[in-house]
Every structure is written in C-alpha cells, then in structure tokens.
Amino acid sequence: MRTVTVVNARDFSDTPGPRHISEGEFSGEKFRKEVLLPAFRKVEAEDGELHVDLDGTEGYATSFLEEAFGGLAREVGSAELLARLTIKSDDEPYLREQVKGYIVEAGGRRNRQ
Amino acid sequence: MTLRVPEHFSLVEHPEETLLFLAELSAHTAQNRNVILDLRGVLVLTPDAIAVLVARLKDRQFTHGMGISGNEPDDPGLRALFVDSGFYEFVTRTGTPGTSAGAGKIKRKRSNVVESRSAKALKDFASNSLSGSPQKWFAVQRTLVECMSNTKAHAGDPSVATPWWACVYADPARRVAQFSFVDTGVGIFKSVKVRGLQGVLRALGITDNSPQILRRLVYGQIESSTGKRYRGKGIPEMRIDLLDRKELDRLVIISNNVYADVGADKFVELQTEFRGTFVYFEKRPS
Numbered sequence: 001m002r003t004v005t006v007v008n009a010r011d012f013s014d015t016p017g018p019r020h021i022s023e024g025e026f027s028g029e030k031f032r033k034e035v036l037l038p039a040f041r042k043v044e045a046e047d048g049e050l051h052v053d054l055d056g057t058e059g060y061a062t063s064f065l066e067e068a069f070g071g072l073a074r075e076v077g078s079a080e081l082l083a084r085l086t087i088k089s090d091d092e093p094y095l096r097e098q099v100k101g102y103i104v105e106a107g108g109r110r111n112r113q
Numbered sequence: 114m115t116l117r118v119p120e121h122f123s124l125v126e127h128p129e130e131t132l133l134f135l136a137e138l139s140a141h142t143a144q145n146r147n148v149i150l151d152l153r154g155v156l157v158l159t160p161d162a163i164a165v166l167v168a169r170l171k172d173r174q175f176t177h178g179m180g181i182s183g184n185e186p187d188d189p190g191l192r193a194l195f196v197d198s199g200f201y202e203f204v205t206r207t208g209t210p211g212t213s214a215g216a217g218k219i220k221r222k223r224s225n226v227v228e229s230r231s232a233k234a235l236k237d238f239a240s241n242s243l244s245g246s247p248q249k250w251f252a253v254q255r256t257l258v259e260c261m262s263n264t265k266a267h268a269g270d271p272s273v274a275t276p277w278w279a280c281v282y283a284d285p286a287r288r289v290a291q292f293s294f295v296d297t298g299v300g301i302f303k304s305v306k307v308r309g310l311q312g313v314l315r316a317l318g319i320t321d322n323s324p325q326i327l328r329r330l331v332y333g334q335i336e337s338s339t340g341k342r343y344r345g346k347g348i349p350e351m352r353i354d355l356l357d358r359k360e361l362d363r364l365v366i367i368s369n370n371v372y373a374d375v376g377a378d379k380f381v382e383l384q385t386e387f388r389g390t391f392v393y394f395e396k397r398p399s
Contacts, residue, residue, distance in 0.1 A: 016258075024228060062347055064258075066346065
C-alpha cells in the first residue's frame, strides 16, 4: 500500500491569489514552488500518492490553478503527476476536472525531458 | 465652467450617454478648465457610474490636475447614494450637504497589484450586508481576482503599475450586491496580447470586428480559432459562472469601444471609447 501525503491548500492561504509571484500575494507560482513541488518530490521518492484538498478557501482564480497544477505538470510531466495525484474539492466539485484539464493540457505542450 | 451630468448616469444601462459625458469632462480639464458637475437633474443613477467617475477623478491623465466640484441630485434617494458612495471625498461639494439614507452601502478599494485579501473584504462586506454574515461566494472572489490579474495583463506597459478600483454596493432593498471593477490601463483591444491576436486572426482570414473578438474571448474560442496557446481563461470563467453555474447574476464588460452584456448575448460597438476596462457583475444571496 502506497503512502499518502496530504496537502491542504487552505494552509497555504484561504485567499489564493494570482498566477505569478510578481503579481501579488498567495500566487499559484508560489504554491507550486513552495508546497506542491516539494510534496510531489517526496511522494515520488516514496513511490506514494499526493492528495491535495482544495476545500476551505474563498475560491480560486483559473490562473492560480493553471499555474499551480499546469505548471507542476510542465515541470514533472503530466502522466507522472496524474498517476500520483488525487484532488478533493467538495466546495467547488467542478475544480477536480478543471485541474485535471490543466495538467493534461500542460503535459501536451511540454513533456518531461 | 459647469457641466451637466446626464439624466441617465449609468455606464451599465446607458453607456453612450455616460461615456460621452466622461469624454466631455476630460476635454474640459485638458483645456485647463476647472469644472463644476451639475448633478441636480440626474434621474437615473447606478453605483457603477459613481465608481468609474471616482476612478477617473483620481487619475491625473483624466483631470490634468484641474479642480472638480459638484452639487447633489435633487432626488433624495440618489443624493443618499452619492453620499454613501464616498463621492464627496473626491469632489468638493457645493450647496447643502445631504445625508446618508442608509439604503445601501459602498466599499471601495484601489491598488495596482492583485489583492485576494481585498477581494475577500469586498465580498464579505457585501454578503454580510445582505445576509447578516459573510458568505462563501466563490465566483465573486474568483471574478475579482481575475479582474485584478487582467489589469496587469492588459496594461500598456507591464513595467508600469496600472491602478484598479473595485467597488461594491450592497442594496438591501433589491437584495443584490453590485460589483464594479475599473482599471486605467489601455483596455483589452489595445493590449499587446490582443493586438497580436487580432493580427493572427487577420492572417487566418478572420476579419472580426472588436465586439466579435470580445465575444470570442468570452466564449473561450480564441485558441480553437488560432491554434495558438492562449492563457486567457479568466474571462471565459466569468461567463461560465454566469450562464452555466448561475453563481453570478449579471455580467457587463466594457473595454475600449466595446460593450458586452454577456447574459443577454449583446456585444456592441460604442461610439465613445472607454479608456481601460470596466467589469460589472451582480450577485444575489441564495
């Protein structure tokens, strides 16, 4: 049985912000660099799973989610990410498919080297 | 000189009349004239017009440093709306001060970066005013953050900070929160990104006018039209929140020479140009 690492997005911020760090606080870029990528590297090393809970915030701009998850897929590869990632979003259930879409779309553009 | 404010002072409902007035006001200040705004004859007033006027009055490109003063509408209800808006913090009042009727509440915020905490403060203010406690209005939060982000994306020079103004008027009588967002950038159609896009469309033989291009942006059809990667998912998401998820109750976008009432599928060309981008949306508590 694989180990599961849980990331609660609300621990990063209850008010997620823009795409890039340069645009303002609580950006998708910062979430990716400081939270998602280290967590993914950990589960990759452990051959585990990454569970991201999106609930408990005030809501997400599309640019935040695309930069966080699409950006992560561009870095680690969409297939690798999808194989280890589960998303919880009871507040906004449509975000699960939206995030998967960003990952697939990003991976189609630039696959892992 | 005295300039009469139009009877129907509403960017959302009467854009041509309101934009013509703003253009006239700017033309006078450009000629180094102090202006007295005559508001007495205003019959129809919506908070979005006040939000835009306040944003313009804080913009030196618009005022050219000239003094602007104003009186009050004869109508007591409209007078209260002006008072509640904080309008007279920016305009020297002439005549007898009116008083707030407490019929509505306005909160404003000005910045030049994306402030998700300010978006929450505006959303909480409105939902608390209408529902008695702050509510989770995901689409409102998302739309405000998207608008702030677009201010940077559609600025003329990305290295220059472009201020935005966000304003919410919570009307307890109509049980609706009316959000107005205005930036003083170059507008969607003069942004580098969209000018490039227009070039790509022309190269593909697509000769859409500006209203048609805005409709493509709203419906997320740009990527499928051009085959090019385009990151602008924010505006299509607003349309989805309005039409599909029903989390917003009205959405109007004005940028440069285009007016769009998205719910009515109305995309029209304006005779008088709006400098920058204006987004108006409504939210009713469930």
